[in-house]
Amino acid sequence: MKCSSAKRRRLTDLAVRLFAQVASLLALGALVWILFEVLRRGGSALSLSLLTKGPTPPGVPGGGFGNAVLGSLLMTFLATVIGVPLGLLAGIYLAEYGGGSKLADLIRLGANILMGVPSIIVGVFVYAVLVVPMGHFTGYAGAISLAIIMFPVIARSSGDILALVPASLREAALALGVPRWRVTLGIVFRAAKSGLITACLLAVARISGETAPLLFTALNSPYWPTTLNGPTANLTVTIFNYAMSPYEDWKNQAWAASLLIMLGVLVLAKGTRFLLARRRD
Amino acid sequence: MTFDTASTSMRSKVRTPSRAIRAGRAFACFDRPFHWLALSAAMSLLGLLIAIGIALVWRSELSLRTFGLRFLVQSVWDPVRHQFSALTSLYGTIVSSVIGLALAVPLSLAIGFYLAELAPPPLASFFGTAVELLGAIPSIIYGMWGLFVLAPIMADQIQPAIQSVLGSLPLFQGPPMGIGLFTAGVILALMVIPFVSSVAREIFTMVPAVMKESGYGIGATKWEVVRGVTLRYGLSGIVGACLLGLARALGETMAVTFVIGNRHAISLSLFEPGNSISSTLANEFTEASEPLYLSSLIELGLVLFVLTLAIQTISQLWLRRVERSMGGVR
Structure with missing residues (x-):
């Protein structure tokens, strides 16, 4: 038993x-x-001509999605230019000024919730406040919705990273009479540099695979982007449209674009961390 | 701030500061604007959250006024006759997410358990990286894979196999098409596993070693320690993790849009195509030319926003309390 x-x-x-x-x-x-x-x-x-040519009319073989690659790069760049400074400033507040105060706690909670808001809702929001008043889809709206997705991610991660910098560094600089803002930008930032770079690159990796927020902001376009002030071609919406199309050629192109996106995202997300880790050794 | 006043009062007394410090002090007047700038950036996080809610209500006003509460309980979606309501989309959203969670939670707990307790360190870091990468893959790639790779296998092998065993249940009726609520749930499970398992792993490692050792000390096996000590100790944290996973699954768009089938109908069978709020938005938003159609779609978005907002808020507050009580630092 x-x-x-x-x-x-x-x-x-x-x-x-x-x-x-x-x-x-x-x-x-x-x-x-x-x-x-x-x-x-x-x-x-995947082939080189896919990256250098624009799309052909439906059913006509050949062509590529070079315009979408360029459009995605432009929008991601603009989103980064908007999202990173804003996110870092919010992170500075959380780590340097807010600390453990009630307000900082509330902002942290808000940032966490904002991160959890579905990205398609961010798209609807930007549609409502930007696309409707402007009267047409624009690449700017696409970039702004990507920036909104980046913002809380960078705010939270940079806030956590800055808080790890030892207080003695700040105190030493302040004791020398350096103003607070220079302590933050010149000393705390320098001490946390590699962590901050990783955080920003991770956020860029996250937005570069986003599709939903672009569907009704940047839309898509068969033309090369000459301005962002109009529907702008981008890789992810191109994948969606091509995958749902009846043409075998377009489906193959959707796979090629998927490979490109996946490589980009994984290299950004993993490679940088690897590089930074090696440099530190 | 106390440091600032100290430094200004010192300024007159120190006679020959180094050049660098003089240059630094010269810009002390930027201190206050910089503080305000950082504060307003941080406040705009909260502002955005509120603005999203207001904008959604504002733009869905027409539909809110036309349909009222009927919007939530009816299941018609007829753009031609201008009749819209949320129930079909809401049903698909919730059912696919629940399937996803039902598959993901046991697997995630097992993965968390393996990574924290069983695997030798090199293997744990290898599997940990793999799970992390699974979470980094963009949702559109899951969609491509789900539609072109997983769906045919579901249609040819997995769904017929399930039907041959459980075919008499109403849940598994209908032709095995490969796309539908069930496949959407499977994809969602894959996308949620990285989140839940990483929190589970963290919680497993947060349990004090003394408590586990006292379990082993009385001769308990590893599973008995996990069931009796670790899970019980970390239960509230795991509940929070599952809620976070649920919120994520509810709002997931592209992957679901590819495989859910996009049909406005409620059917008991999980093999039938359906739709979710996010897939309806993704498919129909740019086609909606009528103001009432567009406004109804935005109201669908509002429903999803309120749903995820509620779950997020509850789970975040819950996890915070758990962290405080477990003394963990994140």
């Missing part, structure tokens, strides 16, 4: 351990499977 109960306990334990290992392998398997399919299907479709 006693012996069989001990056996059962051991078996249950074994089963749970096995389940835990299988679950981990399952997650790894899903990752490898997704990466493999994107590499295989995208790799066979």
